[in-house]
Amino acid sequence: MTAGFSVTAGAGAAGYDRVMDALAPPEATDAVLSGVVxxxxxxxxxxxxxGRATRAIAARARAVLALDLSTDMLERFAARGVPGNVELRAGDVTDPAVVEPRSVDLVTCLLGGLQYVQDLGTQARVVRNMRRWLRPGGRVAVEMFERSAYDALLGSHRLPLVLDGVHWWLRMDVSHDGQIYTSVSSVHRDGREDEAAGFTEVFRPTDVDEAFALMAGAGFESVAVQPDLANRGFLWVSAVTPENDRNDRNDRNDNDSHRGGRATPAPHEERNRA
Ligand SMILES: C[S@@+](CC[C@H](N)C(=O)[O-])C[C@H]1O[C@@H](n2cnc3c(N)ncnc32)[C@H](O)[C@@H]1O
Structure with missing residues (x-):
């Protein structure tokens, strides 16, 4: 599987950080999290x-375990300061052993992190991992790239971006091969390509039905799929583990491919399985 997220140019993870703070300001993230944590x-x-979202989560929660595959990103997180109630962990979300079972109350995954795992069966395994890591009655809150939003972005775009009062350009090239989309972003000033940042994302966007089936198929209850709370072109997916969750199903299904039956909620309608 192609790496889902990679910093490809510019000032590395620090450049990504600076650009994303301009594109998706921490205040918007905090507003999204206010009703969740x-x-x-x-x-x-x-x-x-x-750690852009993690810091906002930490300010609202008792403790946060912050998981990422990329040591570059975690090093940047550490360089920017780690709040006292946050533990950083390098690891792959597809690995069930990376977090202790039944150890958390809430799993968050912001800005499409789940979809860098491009295979639907592996995504389903990740969602089962989330259920395994949650205590009974625990919650998930996941922002997922919406396919129609990315279909509207196919092609090359040049968007103005102001960083620290200076005008730059964000160039985005979005293409897809079937269900797998590639977005190549670079931030530059005229004639000085890639000076500030560059990152490539390879991901599988979703839609309301698929997102619902993914969560319901892993045994989550009260699954809700709604437009992104900050209107950023994502779907906001939330769900709860059963109060009497024994997690047997997760163990049985660990190596299975995606088995969730497709549900057909009306677009953006909240659905409850319970
Ligand atoms: C868009 S970035 C960071 C998003 C961050 N939540 C934010 O709000 O700025 C997505 C992150 O997902 C991480 N990632 C991708 N695949 C992963 C995997 N299999 N396990 C853990 N982290 C992964 C990448 O390394 C990257 O840091």
Whole structure:
């Protein structure tokens, strides 16, 4: 499988951080999280990256375990300062052993982190991992790239971007091969390509039905799929593990491919399985 997320040019993870702070400001992330994170929560933040969302989560939660595959991103996280209630962990979300079973109250995954895992069967395994890591009655809150939003972005775009009062350009090239989309972004000033940042994303966007089936297929209840709370072109997917969850199903299905039956909710309609 192609690496889902890679910093490809510019100032590395620091450049990514700077650009993303301009594109998806921390205040918007904090607004998204305000109704989600509870003061007593122990949270697992999957694909924490440089910690932009993790810091906002940590300010609202008891403790946060911040998981990411990329040591570059985690090093940048550490360089920017790690709040006292945050533990950084390098690891792959597809590996069930990377987090202790039943150890967290909430799993967050912001800005499409789940979809860098491009195979639907492996995504289903990741969602089963999330259920395994959650205590009974635990919650997930996942932002997923919406396919129609990326279909509207296919091709090359040049968008103005102001960084620290200076005008730059964000160049985005979006293409797809079937279900797998590639977005190559670079931030530059005229004639000085890739000076600030460059990153490539290879991911599998989703739609309402697929996102619902993914969560329901892993045994989550009260699955809701809604437009992104900050209107960033994502779907906001939330769900709860059963109160009497024994997680047997997760163990049985660990090596299975995706088995979730497709449900057919009306677009953006909240659905409850319970
Ligand atoms: C868009 S970036 C960071 C998003 C971050 N949550 C934020 O709000 O800025 C997505 C992150 O997912 C991480 N990632 C991709 N695949 C992963 C995997 N299989 N396991 C853990 N992290 C992964 C990447 O290394 C990257 O840091």
């Amino acid at each position: 509870r003061p007593d929560d122990v949270v697992l933040d999957v694909g924490c990256g440089t």
